[in-house]
Each structure stands twice: as C-alpha cells, then as structure tokens.
Amino acid sequence: MSTAEPLRPQLRPPWLAPLVDNLDRVPGVFRRRLPAEVLAALSGVGAPSSRDAAVLVLFSGPPEHPAGQVPDDSDLLLLVRAGTLRHHAGQAAFPGGAVDPDDAGPVHTALREASEETGIDPARLHPLATLDRMFIPPSGFHVVPVLAYSADPGPVTVVNESETAAVARIPLRALVNPANRLMVYHPAAGPRFAGPAFRLNDMLVWGFTGHVISAMLDVAGWAQPWDTQDVRELNDATELVGDDSEESV
Template sequence: MSATRDGHRLTPDAAPAWLKPLVDNTDGVPRAYRRRVPPDVLSALTVANASATVTGTKRDAAVLVLFSGPEDAPGEALPDDADLLVTVRASTLRHHAGQAAFPGGATDPDDEGPVHTALREATEETGLDATRIRPLATLQRMFIPPSGFHVVPVLAYSPDPGPVAVVDESETAIVARVPLRAFINPDNRLMVYRDANSRRWAGPAFLLDEMLVWGFTGQVISAILDVAGWAVPWNTDDVRGLDEAMALVGHDAGYGESQQ
C-alpha cells in the first residue's frame, strides 16, 4: 500500500489483473488526453490556468473514476461485465446542465485531499458505500477553463460497489453503471464540438442509450481506453455539433436510473 498526502490510502495492488495495464501506466493518461487537443488550444489552456491561479479563481476538485467487475477474471483480458460509474447532471442546474460526468465535485475546506473529496462527493451523489471502494491511483490534475476547476481524477475499483441511485434529483438526473463494452464499441463513438467557432477542436464523445458523454469526461474515458489497450479503431471523421449529437440521445433507459 502507498499513502497519499491526504492520509487516505491508495492500494494499486488491489486492482484486478484486467485493470493493471491502466493502473501501471497512469502517467500515460494525461498524454493521451492532450494528444487530441490542438497545440494552440493547449497553449490557451495553459494561459487560462495561469490566469486563474493569479486571480485566485481556480478551484480544487476531484472526481471518482470507479470501475467494477470480477476480481478473479483470468489474465488481463477485459471481462464482458466490467463497468464504469457515470452520472448525468440535472437539466435545471446552472452549470453543466444535462452533462454526463464522473461523480465528484469541489473540495470542501474539511476534505483531507482528492481521494476524500472524490469519495465524499460520489457518496452524496450516488449513495454508494465508500467502504466497498478501493482507491487505486490518482491522475495528474487537469484544468477545466469553463468552470475554473483544477480536477484530480481518482481511479478506483470495487468487485461489487452495491446499490447506486440518484440521491438528489435537483442535482443528478441519472446514475448508471455503464458497461465498458459500450464505450469501446466503435458504433457508439464520435467527435463533438460545442459550437461552430470551435469545430476545429472536436473532442471524443460517446453516444449511449440515455446519455452523450463528451467534454472533459469524454476526453478522460477516451484516454483511459487508449492507455489500457481497450480501444479499437473507430471513425474519428464522424464530427458533429453538440446540439446535433444530443438530439440523437434516446429516451429509453438503457442502463437505468438505479443499479443494484
């Protein structure tokens, strides 16, 4: 075991064999993330990060990237029933309404660090039992200019996270354990840009039965698939505007609001 600076324990050895390729190569995730960002956009992000630091508008945050699946699956092959916990924010929220995201949020003054923040926020949003969760590793902090958040993704694993569901409908619309095979399926992948002026910078996205996963979350999942060796060739020339892509989202629950 290794201790984080916040006093919470990271247990990378608790990862099942199929997660080892990712946990052993976490430094590759930020690099894979940045590979899809044009150099001028990366430069703009660096400037925005520096400005937020100087003005004091940058806020610390953490998200929980929780994988579930069999602990004793043979070899490093990804099990068919492995999944990833994802939420969709309520459509009435002021910021990021209707956007798919990892559970997580801003650091509270009493939080002891990013692992604490990620577990606390995920518990508040999804009702998960934090004692079932094994934090494995933290990724490099990533700056998100629209919100000013300096986000630490916390990779975690549970063979069985127990029941999860929407806790507060004013904050969260959907809580779902999405099969990893749904993210890997090339038929579910596309590139999305937010508006006409930013079409040159389209990020990876995932069109699923009840959500469009794009933006920061889509970028991180795409980078994780690449680093873990799970990604398969997909059509990166399928580039759509955000409104067009959102219109393709179905309304029949494919994964359900509550997962037992």
C-alpha cells in the same frame, strides 16, 4: 472518511492492471487531440478564480479476469448533471465536486462527493491511484481524477435531483464498442475543437469526461478502431441519444 484515504494499486484486478500501471500516460494521450489554444487554457495559468475539485473514476468488475481483455460484466460509474446547475448543466460526468475545508485530500473529496451524489458506499471501494490535476476552463476548477475499483459497489441512485438527473453503471463493452464512438464539438467552438464522445442509451458523454475515458481506453489497450471522421455538432449528437436505429448499450 475523516482521514486521508490510502491508495492501494495492488488491489487492482488483472484486467485493470494495464491502465493502473500506465496511468502516467493518460494526460499525454488526453492532450494529444487538443488544439494549442485549448492546451494553453488547460494549463490554468492566470486563473485566480480557480478552485480545487476531485472526481471518482470507478471501475467495477470481477476480481479475476485476464489482462488485455474487458470483462463482459465490467462497468464505469457515470452520472448526468441536473439541467439547472450553473456549470456543465445536463452533461454526463464522473461523480465528484469541489474540495471542502474538512477534506483530507482529493481521494477523500472524490469518495465523499460520489457518496452524496450516487448513494454509493465508500467502504466498498478501493482507491488505486490519482491522475495529474487538470484545469477545466468553463468552470474554473482544478480537478484531480481518482481511479478506484470495486468488485461489487452495490446499488447507485440519484440522491439529490437538484444536482443529478441520472446515475448509471455503464458497461465497458459499450464504451469500447466502435459503433458508439464519435467526435463532438460545441457550436460556439466549431469542428476544429471536436473531441472524443460516446453515444449511449441515455446519455452523450463528451467534453472533459469523454476525453478522459478515451485516453484511458487507449492506455489500457482496450480501444478498438473507430471512425474519428464522424464529427458532429453537440445538438445533432444529442439527438442520437435514445435512437434505437444506432448501436448502443
């Protein structure tokens, strides 16, 4: 990966085409639920300490499946950050990280970081497109999400326990399932700043990652009606993880 990785949107499977072909709509949907104060912060204006980063948004599934339907055996790669990290400790996230000086661009960064964090083989992945760069105020990073596809990405695992607590390929059907969706807010921010979240077997996906996934489900036409009035404080929502009495993966 010493040179810039080419983007090949033509390699998307039919079921992923509605998302890839309308990727320019994702930022608008992402921002739709955000209060004005958050939108201002996300502009990144006046953030001299900001750094560039990239994350890998990897979808896996069959190469042939009708558009408009989510394949039963499709998934999205996520990880849980180690609880000792300085930024976003213990949070579910896309694989990724800061740009290194030798990186050839955001695609290179996303593939390199994903390989370092999850052990995934970049040669099995097809980078399809990039989203607009987004500013993440808590960490001060400008992040470029890189959308990619693989029919079979192979095994994934925790490579460095000091950085990553867990790695999982989350079934798309679990993310689409309305029973797994809720709104979550940080106690320091209050309910006005609640955003889309997903309660899964072993993780709560919220914050930046939850917003991006929710926007992608909407744009792809996969989202089903869900209870946006189910608003929970972060600690209360975290307690739902692993609760067999609630629907999950």
